Amino acid sequence: MNVAAYVAQFLISKNVHHVFGYQGGAILKLVDEMIATEQISFVQHYHEQGAAFAADAYSRIKGTIGVAIATSGPGATNLITGIVNAQLDSIPTLFITGQDYLANITADNGARQNGFQDLDISTIVESVTKYAVLVTDPAKIRYELECAYYHATQGRPGAVLLDIPIDVQFAEVDVDKLEGFTPPQAQAAPEPMDLSEAMQALQQARRPLILVGGGVRLSDACAQLDEFVRLSGIPVISTLNGLDLVERGFGFAGLHGHTAANLAAQNADLLLVLGARLGQRQVGKIPQKYTKARIIHIDIDPLELRRVFPQEIAIQADLKVALEVMNSLLASLTLPDHSRWRNIIANWTEKYHHNVLLNREGLDPVSVVEKMMPFLQRGAVVTCDVGQNQMWVAQAFRVKEGQRLLNSVGLGSMGYSLPAAIGAKVAESERQVVAFMGDGGLQINLQELMLLRVRRLGIKCVVFNNNTLGMIREVQLRYYKENYYGTNPSEYGCVNLQLLAQAYGLGYRRIQTLDEVMALEQVFADSAPYIIEVGLVLDSKLTNRYDEAACFEAERLDD
Template sequence: MPISMVLSDYVAEFLAGKGIDHVFGYQGGAVTKIIDSMVNGGRIRFVQNYHEQASALAADGSARISGKVGVAVATSGPGATNLVTGIANAQLDSIPVLFITGQDYAHNISKTLGRLNGFQDLDIVSVVKSITKYAVTVTDPSRIRYELEKAFYLAANGRPGATLIDLPIDIQFKTIVPEELEGYVPSQEPSLPVHTKDLETVLTALRGARRPLVLAGGGVRLAKAEQALRHLIDATGLPVVTTLNGLDVIEGGLGFAGLYGNTEANLAVYNADLLLVLGARLGQRQVGKVVEKYTHAHVIHVDIDPEELRRVITDSTVIHADIRTFIEALTEAVGTGLSQDWPTWWEMLRGWQREFGKNVHVSVTELDPVRFLTTLVEGADDDAIFAADVGQNQMWLAQAFKVRGQQRLLNSSGLGAMGYSLPAAIGARIASDSAQVIAVTGDGGLQMNLQELNLIGHKALNIKCIVMNNNTLGMMREVQKRYYGERYYGADEESFSCPDLERLAYAFGLDYIKVTSEDSAPDVLAALRKTGPCLIDVRVDFDSLLLNRYDELHVFEANTIHDPNPAS
């Protein structure tokens, strides 16, 4: 005889069966039942955040570290809308996250364009349709298996991203018979074989290149191709730079390229005659406003998403392929190596590293943010997880970060959501019991999700929160200085301030360290190794600086390689 069960219990069993052992969320009337099913089943841990946006971003951080689909839960109405920033973040950075929202009783859901009938009643599916791979309200209990399987599959497969299942309160209580439910069968996706002609095109270009370069993006990790890329680099001797999202995919690179990238990495891209782009979207923060000034190279762009190909560099050679499959096939095709190892090119690259590695250090008399963070990155554990926020602090950390071992760097790259680092670090901490977890934020980003310090303190989570504190919105202040006649609306002492972080730390039950000098770096490293939460208040100059590529136009003019016969 078929066994029946309550629909909310089925959802919990489904998630547990997929290896989901924790979800993030905020309790509310429309999700009490489903959360009860998750926790009461004994297989899923519910992490109560203090804002639904933090739940969404924590699920994002957890997914990046665990390699599984992250899950966040929120109640109807404002609970669901508070998820929106995190939903967009997961979608734009291609992070697999399933969002589950509660909904008002099914009969209250309005079918008209007028106001809805119930309390906290909102059509969240219409709200998030443009920022998800799939979103649906389940009003027929018999569809729950199909919709769950579809949402979970789409979140994790192809180009990963955000999906959402909206569940009315009464539907959660319905009785279903799992054996009678229809499942989801993915449509047969077209295979993406790596064609011999594509490999020949790349090999011919590499053999003819004098200054080849690999640009590795976040798609390398999404495709689980880190080891494959390492093997390719070892087999070919190709130099590699990364995007912001690719900074932690390979050890030994030249740094990250882009608007705020390392000078030596940007010079390498600019002067390359062949640029092999692997899993990078080539957005404006990467290539700049004038694409022609980004590189002189023949660009070969490989990506699983055909929409990204020729979107920016229209005359590039494009290869639509899974990144790992492509890299493995190229490595095999290379065999024992190429006919040259480009010694002259490597000599130039190493010269730029020696000459310009110090350029990111912009302060002589005050604490230099990049130099200080470089010391911390170098002294952190080989498996340390850094979660960056958005603003000057993010770019300082990116300029300082040279990955070692299994270190990770989590960024909100596509959306650029201030307030990302603290909840992302929480997600990383829950997903990894042993790794050192370090949130790096600014005093602005910290205050976007300040309430999550309560979760860290209450649960004594072993997270170190480093606040690069200049008591202003530093990046906005720079923009206003450059382009708005030093009119600092919203970024001056009258309109913006940072609270007393020492009192704040003690209020939330965190240890506190104040840093005013780079001489304190050893004390900070010692604190990173201690168990327990700590708020580290790093005082940087009010008018702190952040170099970008436009500040170094003279460097590019002086180091341009004029090649009459570029590779093609």
């Protein structure tokens, strides 16, 4: 068997049946062998970045490793943004790059380049992957595949890359003699998990709060979380990555989060953090303003513990295991009744909902999304881009019935939403997929619209169009004396979206009033791809910063 065929068989053994990529000379053999299996579908994108984002989203929805492939040189470098995105959001992904002939890439002659499109991509991405290697020995292909898969999926997941030269791909190997990878020996049986301090703190707290992050889903602990919430009766808020985890939560806390969630964080006396890294967009530049609560932090990555709050009760553990232990302990404990505390947060939710409805001219984007929420079906997947649109959707989104919300969080990459929607739709074609984006994010990867037509993907693309980079313009207003360089209408604008939809053979609607939103029910229900343009005024607003609103001091609980 040749190396390329072995790679294809390995992917099938890991339940990978879709590979995203962009064809090129250095990967023709790999893709050819994948197709020959009749078990792998190759999804041809229009830019390698789109393929990388699609593989990321595919992994999030399918629950298996996502795979993207690209040719050498510029194909490989075009993957890098997607590689970093998967790494920072802890998404198990395998990136495979073709490479020039082995002699060219390994020649030690000091030349800048020996062949065509040869580039040492594995060294370039070493700092932004869990594992990256140039495969120089065909007999090591089994070892390298198993090693890469192990690193991508074990512990805190992330991105890995294998760079495979053309002649290595064609090399014949004896499958029965290939060396395998042996995972590191497990540590000696750990001591029973000591949760005594954490459980005692939960019993003593008057206003405890659970903060859930994306690590809950990565550890497959959703059922255990639901059980813990039910048994404890403790109110739940989330990070942006955890917003689709709990149906009865009080929204997401953070820089542009829900006022009620941020008030809850500031007034809690105990904060149980589950699988969240407490990044700056979550807790701000001065974490002590975010909360004065005692903190219990459970995470699989020891480097995240005590990084922001040095005095926290830090528990390094797989969340699934930790929650199972905590649930068993709760069965024999009686926690205080937190219904009064829950009612306080619920009242804040109603009282301060207006904080996210900021537009006084034209359409209010949060109101638009709220009107669209009933059109989302059971199990629908929502993808967001980065910028004002991401926060508007998060402020309006209320998860129900297995729905998912996908975001580029750690890297915060514009251009994520559309290819992520494609990856989600390929992963589970029967699910409704809605991609929200701004005009800026759309234009970074708008070439991927062609995939909607070619593969007949019924994705609804909701484009908030204010003909500018809205979040940047708002920062320029607040901090740069209204010096709108790069965001002036004379410098930046949006393509005519109606003509764009026609060019790509997509349906089109333009929304200018809330009543017109209500007429979209059938559009959301059918199987055709659409661009839905939401026309906004130039200076549409997104503020609602928890570190500036006066209500946070006014609502401080001192009892």
